[in-house]
Structure formats: C-alpha cells, structure tokens
Amino acid sequence: xxxxxxxxxxxxxxxxxxxxxxxxxxxxxxxxxxxxxxxxxxxxxxxxxxxxxxxxxxxxxxxxxxxxxxxxxxxxxxxxxxxxxxxxxxxxxxxxxxxxxxxxxxxxxxxxxxxxxxxxxxxxxxxxxxxxxxxxxxxxxxxxxxxxxxxxxxxxxxxxxxxxxxxxxxxxxxxxxxxxxxxxxxxxxxxxxxxxxxxxxxxxxxxxxxxxxxxxxxxxxxxxxxxxxxxxxxxxxxxxxxxxxxxxxxxxxxxxxxxxxxxxxxxxxxxxxxxxxxxxxxxxxxxxxxxxxxxxxxxxxxxxxxxxxxxxxxxxxxxxxxxxxxxxxxxxxxxxxxxxxxxxxxxxxxxxxxxxxxxxxxxxxxxxxxxxxxxxxxxxxxxxxxxxxxxxxxxxxxxxxxxxxxxxxxxxxxxxxxxxxxxxxxxxxxxxxxxxxxxxxxxxxxxxxxxxxxxxxxxxxxxxxxxxx
Amino acid sequence: xxxxxxxxxxxxxxxxxxxxxxxxxxxxxxxxxxxxxxxxxxxxxxxxxxxxxxxxxxxxxxxxxxxxxxxxxxxxxxxxxxxxxxxxxxxxxxx
Numbered sequence: 001x002x003x004x005x006x007x008x009x010x011x012x013x014x015x016x017x018x019x020x021x022x023x024x025x026x027x028x029x030x031x032x033x034x035x036x037x038x039x040x041x042x043x044x045x046x047x048x049x050x051x052x053x054x055x056x057x058x059x060x061x062x063x064x065x066x067x068x069x070x071x072x073x074x075x076x077x078x079x080x081x082x083x084x085x086x087x088x089x090x091x092x093x094x095x096x097x098x099x100x101x102x103x104x105x106x107x108x109x110x111x112x113x114x115x116x117x118x119x120x121x122x123x124x125x126x127x128x129x130x131x132x133x134x135x136x137x138x139x140x141x142x143x144x145x146x147x148x149x150x151x152x153x154x155x156x157x158x159x160x161x162x163x164x165x166x167x168x169x170x171x172x173x174x175x176x177x178x179x180x181x182x183x184x185x186x187x188x189x190x191x192x193x194x195x196x197x198x199x200x201x202x203x204x205x206x207x208x209x210x211x212x213x214x215x216x217x218x219x220x221x222x223x224x225x226x227x228x229x230x231x232x233x234x235x236x237x238x239x240x241x242x243x244x245x246x247x248x249x250x251x252x253x254x255x256x257x258x259x260x261x262x263x264x265x266x267x268x269x270x271x272x273x274x275x276x277x278x279x280x281x282x283x284x285x286x287x288x289x290x291x292x293x294x295x296x297x298x299x300x301x302x303x304x305x306x307x308x309x310x311x312x313x314x315x316x317x318x319x320x321x322x323x324x325x326x327x328x329x330x331x332x333x334x335x336x337x338x339x340x341x342x343x344x345x346x347x348x349x350x351x352x353x354x355x356x357x358x359x360x361x362x363x364x365x366x367x368x369x370x371x372x373x374x375x376x377x378x379x380x381x382x383x384x385x386x387x388x389x390x391x392x393x394x395x396x397x398x399x400x401x402x403x404x405x406x407x408x409x410x411x412x413x414x415x416x417x418x419x420x421x422x423x424x425x426x427x428x429x430x431x432x433x434x435x436x437x438x439x440x441x442x443x444x445x446x447x448x449x450x451x452x453x454x455x456x457x458x459x460x461x462x463x464x465x466x467x468x469x
Numbered sequence: 470x471x472x473x474x475x476x477x478x479x480x481x482x483x484x485x486x487x488x489x490x491x492x493x494x495x496x497x498x499x500x501x502x503x504x505x506x507x508x509x510x511x512x513x514x515x516x517x518x519x520x521x522x523x524x525x526x527x528x529x530x531x532x533x534x535x536x537x538x539x540x541x542x543x544x545x546x547x548x549x550x551x552x553x554x555x556x557x558x559x560x561x562x563x564x
Contacts, residue, residue, distance in 0.1 A: 030508055178525040178527070191522060217532060223525065223527060290509040309550055313547065320563075322563035323563025334486075339486060339496060344504065360513075362520035365511075366521045367515070402506055405506075416524075
C-alpha cells in the first residue's frame with residue numbers, strides 16, 4: 001500500500017506505469033485515508049464508490065460539473081443536482097487517464113475564504129482541526145494536505161486556490177485568465193473565475209496544469225497556450241529578476257510570523273542567484289478589495305439569476321404563483337453570503353448607481369492592470385505573502401463579512417489583472433503553514449513553476465501535517 | 470451612504486429574493502458596511518481611464534455555424550423540479 005501522505009502524483013503514476021502497484025491499490029489507499037480522516041476533516045461532500053475505472057485518482061472541487069456525480073457548489077439550492085455532462089476539465093482529466101475520486105467542499109458558490117460558508121458544514125484544517133483550511137477551495141486543499149487525494153482541482157475568483165493552498169501547505173496555481181476552460185463549471189464571476197491545480201509538489205502542479213490548459217470551443221474566453229508547459233528541473237534562480245511590492249510585505253494586516261518567513265524566502269531568492277528589487281503597487285493594495293467586491297458580486301448577481309427553481313436545483317414547496325416560486329426558492333435555497341453578494345451586485349448594477357459603482361470599479365481594474373504591467377517592465381515575477389495570516393480558528397471571522405473579505409487582500413489584485421499566481425509553502429509559523437505567492441505576466445506559468453520548484457527544493461518544506469506524520 | 474429599508478426591498482425585488490423582516494434587519498446593516506467599504510473606488514478621478522470588462526485581449530470569437538448534437542430531451546429534463554411531458558412545469562401567475 002502506498003503512503004498517501006508522502007507520495008506525489010508523479011511518483012504514484014510511475015508506480016502504476018511500472019506495475020509496482022495497481023491503480024486499484026492506489027485508489028484503495030486514498031479511499032482508506034478518506035475513511036480514516038474525513039469524518040474529522042470533512043474535505044469531501046461526495047466520494048465516488050463505483051469501484052470501476054482505472055488510473056490515478058483526483059479530487060474535484062464541487063463547483064465543477066461531473067456527469068452522473070452530484071455537484072452542489074456547497075449550496076442547498078443544488079442539493080440534488082446531478083449534471084448530465086462533464087465539465088471540459090473533467091473530460092481532459094479522464095482523457096489523460098485520471099479518475100474522479102470525489103467532490104470536495106467549498107464555500108457556497110465559491111464565495112468565502114474559510115469554507116465555513118458551505119451549506120454542508122465547514123472543512124477543518126489538517127494541521128489543526130480547530131482552524132479553517134481557507135477558502136473557498138478548503139476541501140481540495142485539506143484533502144491534498146491530509147493525503148486523501150494525490151492532487152485536486154480548484155477554482156479561483158479572488159484567491160480560492162492560492163489562499164487555501166497557503167493555509168494548508170500545498171502548491172496551488174491560479175492560471176492566467178483564459179487558459180483553462182470553465183465549460184461545465186458553476187459560474188460565480190465570469191471575468192475572474194479560473195479553474196486550476198492543487199498539488200503537493202510544484203512538478204505535480206505543473207503536470208496537472210498541462211493537462212487542464214488549452215483552448216476549448218465550448219468556452220469562447222479560452223485561448224491556446226503560446227508555449228508548452230515544461231516540468232521544472234532547475235534548482236537555481238540565476239538570471240531571474242524578482243520584484244517585491246513593498247506595500248504587500250509592509251501592510252499592517254500581515255502577521256509578524258508570516259512577514260518573517262516571507263523575508264527569509266526573499267533572502268533565499270538572492271542566495272539562489274535571483275536579482276531581487278523593490279517595486280510599488282500602491283493602488284492595487286488600496287483599491288483591489290473594494291474593486292473586487294463590486295465586480296465579483298455584480299457578475300455573481302447576474303450568474304446566480306439562473307437558480308430560479310425551473311430547470312434544475314431546489315424549488316420551494318411553498319409557492320402560490322410563479323413570482324413566489326422565484327423569490328421563495330431563492331430565499332430558502334441560498335445561504336447568507338450569496339444573498340449578500342446578490343444584493344450588493346444588484347444594487348451596484350441598478351439604475352442610477354451603475355456608473356458610480358460597477359462602471360468605476362471597471363476603471364479601477366484598468367489601473368490595477370497598468371500598475372502590474374509597469375512592474376513587469378523591470379521584473380520577471382513578483383513575490384508577496386499569499387495570505388496575511390496563518391489559518392485562523394473556525395468562527396473567528398464568520399460574523400463579520402468585511403473581516404473575512406480581507407483574507408484575500410494580497411491575492412485579489414493580480415486576479416483582477418488576469419495574471420497567474422502560484423502559492424509555494426515557505427515554512428511554518430506557530431506550527432501552521434505559510435505560503436508565498438509568485439505572480440507573473442499573463443502566460444508566464446513556466447517561469448512561475450521554474451521559480452517555485454527552485455524555491456521548493458531549497459526550502460525543503462515538509463507538506464505532511466505534523467499531527468498526521 | 471446608507472441604504473434604507475425601502476431601497477433594500479426594491480433591490481431584493483429586482484434580485485427575486487424574498488427576504489424576511491429578520492433577514493432585512495440582519496443583512497441590512499452588513500450591506501451598508503459593505504457598500505461603505507466598496508465606495509472607496511469613488512475616491513479616484515478616473516474620467517480618462519477606459520473600463521476593463523475582460524482581462525484578455527480577445528474580441529469577436531466566433532463559433533463555426535455547424536449543426537452538432539445537443540442534449541437529448543430526457544437529459545435536459547433530468548433535473549427538472551417538475552415537468553409536463555417535454556416541458557418544464559411552473560406555477561401560473563405572478564411576474
């Protein structure tokens with residue numbers, strides 16, 4: 001039986017290819033790990049027990065549609081929804097010999113930073129089950145960290161892959177906008193949503209991205225990658241120019257323990273041969289979160305209009321007429337966070353307010369794009385903390401939506417600019433993982449993987465949660 | 470700026486959300502805090518800045534106009550809360 005806590009996807013695939021273990025044995029190992037740990041962690045909303053199929057297992061965030069397998073997006077409004085087709089990313093995984101192991105927990109409609117907004121109860125952090133795994137993709141991150149899956153699919157709108165990866169100690173990529181199909185994925189904010197890989201190593205992350213990426217005729221926002229994805233091998237950073245946006249490391253919200261590890265990582269970059277310099281993205285940090293919390297809710301209010309009780313999903317049993325069917329279905333089916341965002345978004349798009357809110361936010365977005373583009377005239381990539389804090393305790397922020405929104409302070413700006421970002425674990429602060437995010441220009445994933453791999457090798461972070469070791 | 474109860478009801482109607490008085494009470498204060506926070510974007514003078522609706526520089530992506538198989542009726546109706554033959558069924562009346 002393989003050790004699921006210490007086997008990379010690359011290694012597991014090799015063992016299967018060389019017939020050292022069968023794919024059924026690999027599947028059984030992960031299935032046993034789920035049985036052992038998931039009652040405590042609740043990373044999975046659904047585990048596939050069909051017993052059939054071959055190949056390496058993969059966990060899938062429950063916003064991604066899977067044919068014949070329930071897909072709830074963490075919402076009661078989709079409680080009994082079973083897609084009749086696979087999302088393109090699932091087709092791609094299957095055509096590369098992967099099999100769906102199960103569906104992972106998420107904040108409802110991917111709206112949140114702690115996975116506490118799931119209608120099916122929170123996921124717990126494998127490093128300390130009194131703490132959150134981050135969100136919205138806390139299920140995928142916790143599953144990978146606890147060895148319940150070799151790797152997973154996530155989705156990222158403002159940090160939902162990178163932030164949980166930081167809090168759970170895994171490697172997560174938010175890809176360049178437009179490189180991975182969203183066809184068959186539950187839509188949240190369409191000018192931001194991206195599907196991406198969550199893994200235990202940078203090489204696994206790069207490999208999974210190479211499987212996912214590419215143009216899809218079913219998603220007209222996708223483009224062909226300009227270059228092939230290479231699995232990284234180099235262990236130095238020679239020739240690489242790394243910018244450190246001063247505001248992103250100096251911000252008062254950043255915990256001292258996080259700052260210390262990020263500074264160590266910056267020093268390490270220099271030792272590995274990188275040319276490191278300071279840069280400034282002042283408006284990205286000051287206006288990124290307000291801009292995001294106009295654009296994302298506005299788009300969400302439009303996307304979530306489809307949940308009307310007509311074609312699929314929940315329908316209220318208490319409707320006298322059609323209007324009541326709409327309003328009660330949505331009142332009973334949505335939790336508080338989607339309601340808040342639908343209300344904010346509808347307000348920001350409504351007559352008389354559009355220019356001041358949504359229109360203005362779209363212009364701020366242009367400013368954020370320009371600010372990043374300027375930084376990339378001098379640097380190949382930027383390095384910042386991923387999350388201002390380590391994993392926080394369950395319930396610590398759930399009563400205060402604005403406090404919760406600030407978890408994504410550092411991840412949101414590059415998402416708004418459509419840029420790729422890679423979380424790489426850089427150490428433990430008080431026994432909990434800390435991550436740095438590497439941000440590059442559009443389509444710079446190979447550079448991110450190369451730098452992430454060199455850092456990963458030099459840091460030697462052990463991704464096995466101490467209490468499970 | 471504060472959004473009053475009347476405006477909240479109007480927005481809830483536009484969004485087809487039946488919010489109870491309790492919910493309006495609870496969410497109302499939070500929504501005002503959120504609107505306050507996001508209003509920060511109005512501090513910047515951006516009259517000369519173009520809006521970004523999409524972060525990638527792609528325009529006019531056309532699909533080939535070729536017939537291809539679509540979902541069979543039974544599959545399209547598989548998740549329907551209520552159906553009548555090959556139709557989705559909804560209650561009458563209301564807007």
